[in-house]
Amino acid sequence: MKSPPTPAHVQPLNRRRWLAVLGSSLAGLFSLVPSRRAEGGGRERQKEAAMPDGYDPTRHRWLMALDINRCIGCALCVAACKTENKVPPEPTYFRTWIERYIIRKPGPGSGELRGSTIVDSPNGGRDGFPPSAIPRDQILRSFFVPKLCNLCEQSPCTQACPVGATFQAPDGVVLVDPHYCIGCGFCIQSCPYGCRFLNPNTRTAEKCTLCYHRITRGLKPACVEVCPGGARIFGDAMHPLPDDPLSEFVAKNKVQTLKPYLGTGPRVLYAGMDKEVR
């Protein structure tokens, strides 16, 4: 039943591989199935889409960081993401979006240092941010916060997927397999950051892929490419380039993550965060 694996796809037995083997044998026991179709035995192997030349997902660990002080709220990133990834145009589907936080001045004699916080994100920021209706003299402080998939180490979305259609790839990117997703929406409910949506055209879950089709070709993600302020910092934590912006970013800034108390271990780092950001 089991054809011998050909040397072309023999994997080094690292920890990840062992976990996969352990997982599949557990599942095998669980369902009393002695063997699965051996990898490479089927016809699917031949028509499997190849990775771009020389790209090995086990030799990278991609990561994005965000510098809130550098975000100018142009939201060119949101528009670029929608174009690059063919995200549905409606204002309810975003792989990345920009939030505007406005903290009002406190009322006189209120005993507070800061007033109420107003958050908005008109059309995800896709059309830019015209000045808000709140007059400048009532604003204590205001800033923009870019949001995207937090690339959680203990991602609740991949944990929740019943079929293994969403997963963290060896290079750290959390992806959705559009040909395997059943569209149940459990991952969307499980994401504490609202980063997922059900694409109405494909009827499968969708999310930021860090522009997987770009980074595997040596390009930057579209949002990083067009960001004029340098608010989005992208790099490889495993094999950083000599002038890697990520290393510089973490050396210079105190960084935080979103909702750390949920234990999701977000890998996306934020500098210049405020307590009101959730």
Place this chain on the structure above:
Amino acid sequence: MIIELLTALPSAAPHIEGYVYPNEQTLLWSVLIVIYPYITGLVAGAFILASLVRVFRVSELEPAYRLSLLTALAFLLVAPLPLLFHLGHPERCYEPVITPHLSSPMAMFGFVYAWYIMAVLLLELWFDYRKDLVEWSKKERGVRAWIYRLLTVGVHDVSEPALQLDARMAKAITIIGIPSAFLLHGYVGFIFGSIKANPWWGNPLMPIIFIFSAVVSGIALCVFIYLILNRLRGLPQDIDCLDAMGKFLFLALVIDASLEALDWVHRLYAAEESIHVLKSLAAGKLFYSLLVVQVCMGTFVPLVLLGSIQLFRKRIAEGVRRWTYFGCSVLILVGVLAMRWNVVIGGQLFSKSLRGFTAYKFELAGQEGWLVALFLLLLPFLILAVFIRYFLPLKTDAGVHPLTELPDHKAV
């Protein structure tokens, strides 16, 4: 230019209050996911009622034994349909069984369901009905005989030792079945309780609350169907059986109400980050479905009525008791449906940013619309009608009530 932009902006839709993450503006799970836990709950509850006869020997409930099991089966057959219909890709529904992701509670659905329907419900029914099936297959003609013969699976041995084995097996299966029924519905509660991203759902009490509200709704359903069926067939209502069902309904309702109250007491006392948004949810968007329908009509009124019957049973006339049981069962059935609505829809009405609310948009037709949901709620009753026609015959040879002749009790 600014003015132009401002007016052109498809800014926050009118139904949004405050700020919600853009992807959260429309509800993902709709009425189909409301009725899914409702239907599985009815299954679990009806089974628990039946198990009271077999395992705990509550002999008053015997007249409702087979009816409860058939009710459980009819609803169980429909239970996966709302899940299937709401999938983006229903044609891929085999994947959770073929490559079950062991860390996902949802992947367990196929296995829990298969276990419950095949290892518990069908088996128990089979052992319980085996003797009758053999007899009926000989007595009846045509399609009926065919169906009965098929269901005997070729086992025609109705000797005394074989029937004793049937009774022992049925009892063993019921004993396995009770935790299985809890598993079936506890698992549904865990689907919601495990979502830590959502403070309304992510709660260790959720599976237990689901189990007890399931028991409550299942018993109420059996009371409802029992009353209706006897009325339709012109049979006398067995008031002892109804009183017993009423007693267990009251007990289950007390536990259910206490658990839900405990949940709220804990939420209010612990007052975590999310409490403000949950409070305004309960007082605002869920006011009618939570406080009025679920708490007052679905819990408080039946508690008082059923409680009074427990206290003053002797002084209340039979007719009044019957009507009270009927009224309470309807109220509870509506109340538990409202509870499922409040959990499923309520949990999606507020943003995980805890800064705002979105709204549920009524949808009549369409894949996740009310028509489909209504159809799926009525379908089990149609299936049950067929079951009753074939497996709860009105007349018997001996002229006695067919359900009092449980092989288990004859053997003992």
Place this chain on the structure above:
Amino acid sequence: MRPHRIPPQILRLILLTLAIVGVYSVARYFLTPASFGRYGWYRAAALGEIAAYPPDYAGKAACAQCHKDKAEQIAKGPHKALSCESCHGPGMAHVGNPDVKLVKPAAPLCLRCHEANPSRPEWLKQVTLADHYGENCLECHVPHQPNEAP
């Protein structure tokens, strides 16, 4: 008749169970995708499929191959951090076929970043249109070298 015969009901159940497990095993054997489990509990082939999508944005390096003069010009001024495609839009179609023309940006795009807005950081140069010269940015500013007059 042997005394320890398996009762017929039980025998039927055992056979039925074996049949169900057998059908499941066969289904599982044929329906599990081939690349499933290579890296983890998912279809490894999905990585290649997702990576195969065509990019729309070509990247600054691709632009600089033909438009060396513009790349050098912009590198001297405060817009040096900008990517060409920030203002000109996705350029992959233009890279493949120079006849496909890209956007010639105008004032609204300048304002998208530079219109005065209390939410923007202070290091960014911002203008209030009413106090400035209207939407005629390009009369005085060269986007590739914003400090220079045309």
